[in-house]
Amino acid sequence: MKVLHSDVLVIGGGLAGLRTAIGARRRGMEVSILSLVPPKRSHSAAAQGGMQASLANSIKGFGDSEDVHFADTVRGSDWGADQAVVRMFVHMAPKAVRELAHWGVPWNRVKAGPHPVVINGEPVTLQEPPSAHGLITARNFGGTAKWRTCYVSDGTGHSMLYNVSDQAIAANIPVHERMEAVALIHDGRRCYGAIVRNLMTGELLAHTARATCIATGGFGRIYRVSTNAVINEGMGAAIALETGVATLSNMEAVQFHPTGIFPAGILVTEGCRGDGGLLLDGRGHRFMPDYEPEKAELASRDVVSRHMEYHIRKGHGAETRFGQHLWLDIRLLGEDHINHKLREVKEICQYFLGIDPVHELIPVRPAQHYSMGGVRTDALGQSPQLAGLFACGEAACWDIHGFNRLGGNSVAETVVAGMIVGEAIADYCQSEAGQCAIDSALVNDCYRRQREEIAGLLASSGPERAGDLVRAMQDTMTTHVGIYRDGPGLTEAVRTLAELLARSRDLGLHCRAPGANPELVLAWRLPRMLKLALCVAQGALNREESRGAHSRVDFPRRDDSRWLKRTLARWPTGARQPELSYEALDVMAMELPPGWRGYGERDHVHHPDTARREAEVAAVRQRCTDASARQEALMPYAHLLPERYRRENERFEPPGEGEQ
Amino acid sequence: MSEDGAGVPSAVAAGSQDQGGTGRTLYLEIFRYNPADPDSEPQFRTYPLEETPGMTLFIALNLIREEQEPGLQFDFVCRAGICGSCGMLINGRPGLACRTLTASMEPRIRLAPLPVFELIGDLSVNTGKWMRGMSERLQTWVPATVDADIDSIEAPMEPELAEQIYELERCIECGCCIAGCGTAIMHERFAGAVGLNKVARFRLDPRDTRSDGNYYELIGDDDGIFGCMSLMGCQDVCPKSLPLQTQLAYLRRKMLRAGLIATG
Numbered sequence: 034m035k036v037l038h039s040d041v042l043v044i045g046g047g048l049a050g051l052r053t054a055i056g057a058r059r060r061g062m063e064v065s066i067l068s069l070v071p072p073k074r075s076h077s078a079a080a081q082g083g084m085q086a087s088l089a090n091s092i093k094g095f096g097d098s099e100d101v102h103f104a105d106t107v108r109g110s111d112w113g114a115d116q117a118v119v120r121m122f123v124h125m126a127p128k129a130v131r132e133l134a135h136w137g138v139p140w141n142r143v144k145a146g147p148h149p150v151v152i153n154g155e156p157v158t159l160q161e162p163p164s165a166h167g168l169i170t171a172r173n174f175g176g177t178a179k180w181r182t183c184y185v186s187d188g189t190g191h192s193m194l195y196n197v198s199d200q201a202i203a204a205n206i207p208v209h210e211r212m213e214a215v216a217l218i219h220d221g222r223r224c225y226g227a228i229v230r231n232l233m234t235g236e237l238l239a240h241t242a243r244a245t246c247i248a249t250g251g252f253g254r255i256y257r258v259s260t261n262a263v264i265n266e267g268m269g270a271a272i273a274l275e276t277g278v279a280t281l282s283n284m285e286a287v288q289f290h291p292t293g294i295f296p297a298g299i300l301v302t303e304g305c306r307g308d309g310g311l312l313l314d315g316r317g318h319r320f321m322p323d324y325e326p327e328k329a330e331l332a333s334r335d336v337v338s339r340h341m342e343y344h345i346r347k348g349h350g351a352e353t354r355f356g357q358h359l360w361l362d363i364r365l366l367g368e369d370h371i372n373h374k375l376r377e378v379k380e381i382c383q384y385f386l387g388i389d390p391v392h393e394l395i396p397v398r399p400a401q402h403y404s405m406g407g408v409r410t411d412a413l414g415q416s417p418q419l420a421g422l423f424a425c426g427e428a429a430c431w432d433i434h435g436f437n438r439l440g441g442n443s444v445a446e447t448v449v450a451g452m453i454v455g456e457a458i459a460d461y462c463q464s465e466a467g468q469c470a471i472d473s474a475l476v477n478d479c480y481r482r483q484r485e486e487i488a489g490l491l492a493s494s495g496p497e498r499a500g501d502l503v504r505a506m507q508d509t510m511t512t513h514v515g516i517y518r519d520g521p522g523l524t525e526a527v528r529t530l531a532e533l534l535a536r537s538r539d540l541g542l543h544c545r546a547p548g549a550n551p552e553l554v555l556a557w558r559l560p561r562m563l564k565l566a567l568c569v570a571q572g573a574l575n576r577e578e579s580r581g582a583h584s585r586v587d588f589p590r591r592d593d594s595r596w597l598k599r600t601l602a603r604w605p606t607g608a609r610q611p612e613l614s615y616e617a618l619d620v621m622a623m624e625l626p627p628g629w630r631g632y633g634e635r636d637h638v639h640h641p642d643t644a645r646r647e648a649e650v651a652a653v654r655q656r657c658t659d660a661s662a663r664q665e666a667l668m669p670y671a672h673l674l675p676e677r678y679r680r681e682n683e684r685f686e687p688p689g690e691g692e693q
Numbered sequence: 694m695s696e697d698g699a700g701v702p703s704a705v706a707a708g709s710q711d712q713g714g715t716g717r718t719l720y721l722e723i724f725r726y727n728p729a730d731p732d733s734e735p736q737f738r739t740y741p742l743e744e745t746p747g748m749t750l751f752i753a754l755n756l757i758r759e760e761q762e763p764g765l766q767f768d769f770v771c772r773a774g775i776c777g778s779c780g781m782l783i784n785g786r787p788g789l790a791c792r793t794l795t796a797s798m799e800p801r802i803r804l805a806p807l808p809v810f811e812l813i814g815d816l817s818v819n820t821g822k823w824m825r826g827m828s829e830r831l832q833t834w835v836p837a838t839v840d841a842d843i844d845s846i847e848a849p850m851e852p853e854l855a856e857q858i859y860e861l862e863r864c865i866e867c868g869c870c871i872a873g874c875g876t877a878i879m880h881e882r883f884a885g886a887v888g889l890n891k892v893a894r895f896r897l898d899p900r901d902t903r904s905d906g907n908y909y910e911l912i913g914d915d916d917g918i919f920g921c922m923s924l925m926g927c928q929d930v931c932p933k934s935l936p937l938q939t940q941l942a943y944l945r946r947k948m949l950r951a952g953l954i955a956t957g
Binding site for chain 1: 714725728729730733746747749758759761762763765768769770771772773774775776777778792794812813814818819820821822824825828829832833834835836837841843844845847848849850851852854855856858859862863865866895898900901954
């Protein structure tokens with residue numbers, strides 16, 4: 034058995050993993066990264082529209098601050114988020130954007146003087162002051178009170194990923210490409226690295242480490258219709274679940290993006306609507322203002338996707354041979370804007386639909402897009418159950434998104450969490466707890482179990498085919514665990530998934546070729562994907578309310594009195610189903626007590642503490658005029674941040690009236 | 694209540710179930726070779742396939758893997774033309790398979806791996822290793838200060854300059870330009886259009902403080918800008934339509950100048 038060792042093993046070479054690795058490396062740790070694909074091919078590259086950070090440089094961002102970003106994010110989450118962690122996040126986001134500017138990201142900039150934009154379907158001219166010229170600009174996104182989304186045309190994730198990846202090369206961090214972590218090495222209390230399979234040669238090896246970080250992204254591919262890259266099968270979360278110790282949380286919180294192109298499900302950015310694009314139905318009617326008079330197309334994603342599906346069900350979709358869809362209209366933005374700010378969208382439309390969005394409508398329908406749930410961590414990214422195991426980015430439930438993530442907050446989370454978790458890992462490695470003796474018998478045992486499982490699959494001759502079972506899982510998830518859910522459908526989903534999991538033990542492989550063997554890879558991943566799918570479906574069945582993206586037709590109201598809590602899923606070794614437990618969110622510790630989001634349904638059931646906490650918060654706001662004293666009294670969070678990141682963010686001072 | 698029939702492709706493949714065919718049968722001639730298998734011989738094998746509306750090579754190859762050849766190796770990640778994983782020779786020409794519609798071709802389609810790169814198996818090549826080596830040799834990064842000030846207002850940049858940098862940064866390192874390059878095929882260490890374009894990108898960037906003399910040290914030889922024979926295959930095949938011809942010509946002038954200054 035080949036054994037490699039480093040201080041820190043980062044699993045996943047996307048933005049979150051790379052930034053974590055750079056942070057730990059800067060602190061003197063030996064870091065290795067494992068990646069399924071060359072890092073620059075990671076799904077981070079697909080983030081198009083931008084990254085939220087309250088820089089407040091452009092005129093529609095004036096007055097923005099961490100406070101406003103905080104409130105938008107908590108409302109977006111439908112109060113499911115951990116508010117102290119949201120505070121850490123909004124404090125860090127401007128620093129992250131500025132760090133990336135130092136590293137070479139060519140953020141679009143403010144141009145002084147008049148420029149035409151489209152707001153609510155109408156052309157408007159904005160006038161940017163000369164003193165802001167050249168600062169990082171921002172566009173509008175859904176669910177935000179200010180234009181806060183910093184961007185690089187519509188290739189923001191690509192640009193971020195390339196510059197961060199190149200910084201990782203500059204820091205001489207080794208990336209082991211086409212490597213898959215197949216099991217975590219652990220003793221039930223502490224994690225010691227992972228067993229790894231080389232996807233080119235089939236070789237199995239052990240990679241031990243004092244700290245291990247899962248940064249493998251989401252699990253969208255358990256759905257049939259998803260914007261996700263084909264590698265997003267959630268294996269990082271799955272191997273954490275398979276420890277039988279670490280927990281996943283809020284797995285039922287799955288986001289559907291309003292504008293997947295129809296029928297392929299490829300994403301076109303929310304920036305289309307942020308920049309003024311409209312949603313039209315089969316008759317060409319702009320329908321969103323009928324449902325959301327104020328925010329219209331720019332309510333949060335969960336709300337817009339629900340209205341779209343509802344509208345199609347009422348019979349207002351456009352009909353094609355593939356089924357029904359709606360239209361996205363960006364023609365009103367004009368050719369120049371589309372050619373400069375929405376060029377990936379234009380290419381996608383040309384290549385996959387054969388249309389020019391300057392002149393034609395884009396067929397769209399909501400598609401699975403993001404996993405709010407993931408490996409449960411504390412505020413510094415560590416698993417509460419398994420010491421030495423960290424997670425960040427979409428793979429984690431750190432929990433800034435709760436039950437619905439705002440557009441522009443995920444790509445921001447990747448780098449912000451990377452900055453924080455990289456420091457936390459270095460602190461951990463330098464602490465007493467970070468020291469460890471690695472038991473070779475433990476490593477061996479873990480290695481042997483994986484080797485036996487793979488050998489068993491290669492020799493298998495059962496009647497089932499992995500591809501068939503994967504498709505059945507994806508159909509089940511898209512049919513019964515989608516945008517609208519109900520008890521009977523979810524019960525059916527849980528039953529079907531459990532049956533598929535049982536059948537996945539009777540696979541028969543046709544390809545026994547040595548080396549890379551794609552059939553073997555799929556067969557190995559299949560039961561793990563099914564376990565994740567069961568966590569999602571069971572969590573959705575149990576949660577008898579509607580919150581954020583989790584929408585139960587039979588329980589349409591958000592119920593804070595019963596369900597203001599986080600779902601935790603654990604998979605005991607040898608069990609046939611996940612074991613779910615719940616962690617209450619403490620209303621009395623919230624800076625922003627639960628209320629109406631400003632869009633969507635208004636009729637939620639109150640938590641018994643809400644009124645009392647509201648009164649407390651109001652009293653504190655009246656009593657404390659000093660911002661930092663007020664924050665301390667309401668909800669302290671600064672102590673959670675790494676010391677190097679505690680300073681205040683400087684912000685552009687807009688000129689007063691008449692100075693423009 | 695259920696969410697019905699929202700779309701088609703999955704991780705495995707797009708179903709051809711209820712959409713009907715186009716009436717065409719495609720014949721995909723695919724290069725097969727598994728270096729890990731001592732019994733494997735390099736060869737082309739032909740796979741027939743019923744075409745469906747809107748079929749891309751992503752869908753076609755997944756269907757072949759699912760229904761006919763479970764061991765077939767190829768690389769797709771985003772399947773949306775943005776990640777650069779699926780570069781291959783499509784009827785002899787480098788291109789991105791995921792966004793190539795079968796309807797745009799004759800029914801007989803020949804697929805081979807990109808040349809120059811190390812073959813992993815069948816259509817899969819190791820572009821990642823090549824690109825990392827190129828990045829290390831050319832130092833394709835902004836030399837970053839460890840403790841940059843990230844609390845204060847950022848340095849301004851001209852909006853047009855930011856757009857110009859992004860124009861060159863749109864490269865997705867798919868390797869098509871390398872596969873289409875006469876020099877790269879003969880000359881293992883040649884930086885190619887992908888590498889030289891990156892240097893051009895960093896040269897534009899005011900945050901990169903290196904001088905032309907510094908860049909000359911990196912690319913002022915036959916492995917760099919002077920290795921280019923101006924065949925411009927790179928520009929012809931670039932899936933992102935990057936202005937490679939202009940960039941290479943401009944960079945050659947600048948490096949020639951830097952070289953003349955350096956040698957007095």
